[in-house]
Amino acid sequence: MTALDAIVIVAYLLLIGYIGSRSFQRGTTARDYFLGGRGMSWLPVGISIVAADMSAITIMGTPAWAFGHNYEMLWTAAGYPFAAVVALKVFVPFYARLNLFTAYEYLERRFDLRVRTLASLLFLSLRGAHVSIVVYAPSLVLQIITGLPAWKCVLFMGVFTTIYTTLGGMKGVIWTDVVQFTAMTTGVILLLAVALSRIPGGVVEAWRVAEAAGRLKAINLSFDPRELNSLWASIIGGMVLTLSPLATDQVILQRLFTTKSVRDCRQSVLTQSVLITPISVILFALGTVLFAFYHFHPERLAGLASNDAVVPFFAVHELRPGLAGLIVAAILSASMAVMSAGINSLATATSVDFYQRLFNRAADERRLAAVGRMSAAAWGVVVTVLALFAGRLGALAIAYNKISSIVSGPLLGVFLLATLNRRTGASAALVGAGVGATTSAWMLWRLDWSFFWFGPIGCVVTVLCGSAAGFWMRPPELRQIQGLVIGCGEPEDAKTCL
Numbered sequence: 001m002t003a004l005d006a007i008v009i010v011a012y013l014l015l016i017g018y019i020g021s022r023s024f025q026r027g028t029t030a031r032d033y034f035l036g037g038r039g040m041s042w043l044p045v046g047i048s049i050v051a052a053d054m055s056a057i058t059i060m061g062t063p064a065w066a067f068g069h070n071y072e073m074l075w076t077a078a079g080y081p082f083a084a085v086v087a088l089k090v091f092v093p094f095y096a097r098l099n100l101f102t103a104y105e106y107l108e109r110r111f112d113l114r115v116r117t118l119a120s121l122l123f124l125s126l127r128g129a130h131v132s133i134v135v136y137a138p139s140l141v142l143q144i145i146t147g148l149p150a151w152k153c154v155l156f157m158g159v160f161t162t163i164y165t166t167l168g169g170m171k172g173v174i175w176t177d178v179v180q181f182t183a184m185t186t187g188v189i190l191l192l193a194v195a196l197s198r199i200p201g202g203v204v205e206a207w208r209v210a211e212a213a214g215r216l217k218a219i220n221l222s223f224d225p226r227e228l229n230s231l232w233a234s235i236i237g238g239m240v241l242t243l244s245p246l247a248t249d250q251v252i253l254q255r256l257f258t259t260k261s262v263r264d265c266r267q268s269v270l271t272q273s274v275l276i277t278p279i280s281v282i283l284f285a286l287g288t289v290l291f292a293f294y295h296f297h298p299e300r301l302a303g304l305a306s307n308d309a310v311v312p313f314f315a316v317h318e319l320r321p322g323l324a325g326l327i328v329a330a331i332l333s334a335s336m337a338v339m340s341a342g343i344n345s346l347a348t349a350t351s352v353d354f355y356q357r358l359f360n361r362a363a364d365e366r367r368l369a370a371v372g373r374m375s376a377a378a379w380g381v382v383v384t385v386l387a388l389f390a391g392r393l394g395a396l397a398i399a400y401n402k403i404s405s406i407v408s409g410p411l412l413g414v415f416l417l418a419t420l421n422r423r424t425g426a427s428a429a430l431v432g433a434g435v436g437a438t439t440s441a442w443m444l445w446r447l448d449w450s451f452f453w454f455g456p457i458g459c460v461v462t463v464l465c466g467s468a469a470g471f472w473m474r475p476p477e478l479r480q481i482q483g484l485v486i487g488c489g490e491p492e493d494a495k496t497c498l
Contacts, residue, residue: 005325012183012329013160016176016336020164023172030368034101034348035258036171042264045255046271048177050279051184051334052251052341055134059184059334060311062280066287068307071218072229076238076452077280083243084273088266090419090486091247096262097483101352103253110418110484111426113357118430119414120353122407123250124346130404131342131383136390138335142328154387157335162380165340166373170258173340180333187330188282191311194319195289199296206292213295215288225449237405237452240459244408246272247415251345290314339383346383347375406444409455410436413462417470421463422485424470432466 031037065073100106104123108116139153165173199206210216222230245252246269259265290310294301304313315327351372356363363371410433417424417432424432440458443449481488 002321002324004322005328008322008325009329009332012326013332016179016333017160017164019168019179020172020176020340021167023168023175028169028369029365030101030351030372031365032171033169033369033372034254034344034352036169036174038099038258039260040171040174040255040258040264042259042267042271044174044178045259045264045268046275047181048174048341049252049255049268049272050275051177051181051337052255053245053338054181054184054279055137055334055338057134057137057334059188059283059331060138060308062283063287063290063311064308066215066284067291067310068287070215071284071288072220072231073234074218074280074284075229075231075234076241077277078235079238079240079242080273080276082239083246084269086243087246087269091415092256092262092265092269093486094419094484095253095256096259096265100257101254102349103248103250104349104353106484107414107418108357110481111429115414115426115429116353116357118433119248119411120250120349122411123248123349126404126407127249127251127342127346128379128383128386131339131346132386132390134338134342135335135383135387138331139387142331151388155384157332157339158380158384158387161336161339162343162377162384165343166376166380169369169372170254170344173344174255174258176340177337180337183326183333184330184337185279185282187327187333188279188286190323191315191319191327192282192286192289194323195286195293195314198318199289199292206289209292209295210288213291215291225447225453228450228452230450233450233452236456237450237454240409240412240455241405241452244412244455244459248408248411250349251341254345254348286311343376343379343383346379347372350375350379405451405454406437406440406458409440409458409460410462412455413459413466416459416463417466418484419486421467421470422481422488423475424466425473425476425480428469428473429466431469432462432464435465436460436462 094106095103098106098109102120104116104120107119135154135157136150139150139157142148142153143150164176168176196202196206201208207216220227220230223232224230225233227233247253256265256268259268287310293314300317304310312327312331315324319327351368355371355375356368360367413436414429414433417429436458439461440454443454443457444451
């Protein structure tokens, strides 16, 4: 790292700190702090949704996968258009109309407090663990690049991100996400262009080398469920993995709640689905181009300890001073975007689903916003401390993805039962979720299947069992589902609701 690289990184961090904290206001309301005053337009919200789910693990891991494997996993991105259509038709109409702070408020209105509390607890547990891992992972690379110990990198990212997230609230988070998304995409495109320019013959020769090595293989038609990246597992599993956040994840949905109109809410979902596919293609292409580059320059791979670090390794060794700093800033951007999104949503769920709902229902909006700030600071400390010890988790960090896939399917199933099935009550939904989660967990324990199958099967089992239980149990009353189930919105629909 040169002095110019350091200047670029510091300048970027100062810009993020300024944008993130400039929305700070004393005595702000919960509506302003958690939802940006419900006045955000579709473009920054759509970009923020992408940034909130695209960690440094994605920025480094996707090219690293393509560098060492092929394009079979790219088909998971095919689920985004499907997820957007289902979200727009099934979920967005409710979320845009009900003036929610959290997605789990809807579950209480449709079912009861038990379902809301359980869903919110699952979110807090999984998202807290996810943010910790996301912050820790790039610190290992930053340690190599900057020479600082990993714990200092973690501590710096955690403290810095917590401060501007706590001060600025959701509006600050969204606008910093826009800047961070710009930095990420600029850095990736820059790396792709530089690597291509260093390959004799350019795109044509890179294609030839990658094809000869099998790196361009994109379709695996195997029906063996143990195949991680079969076409069927990638597409079907990808659909659930992409739909579940749009339907159930507070981090994503809270951004939709900030939009100023139903039209903006819908356009935000479409923006996310339009952006994510080309970004995925570019990340895979970067890994392929890096493979071709090092095919012609194998001696320059000396010192690369793992394929996972190939992106920052190339940046540090091949880019001119200043440009390497931009790539480091891009890696920092990805981590801080996910962390700020996670902290804000964790604070919102804690304040609204637990403090206000269970302990102080009379809390006004100013009091709730103050509790939200304290919760954001507390969650920032929690995830930073967890990230400091994440290196000791070993295989547990990898197991997180499998556990997440077990939970995401049944949770999506519960939301589908809520919006589509008029006869399903709270107890029936809990029965369905319990059977779905048990089925997925049993599969993980007993079957050596691709984890892409756990989510879809858990979702289907939840819906089927929840629907079956609903026929045996007492159905909800009309007043409990009116306006909360598709096809049961207005008084004139009463005859068709039950």
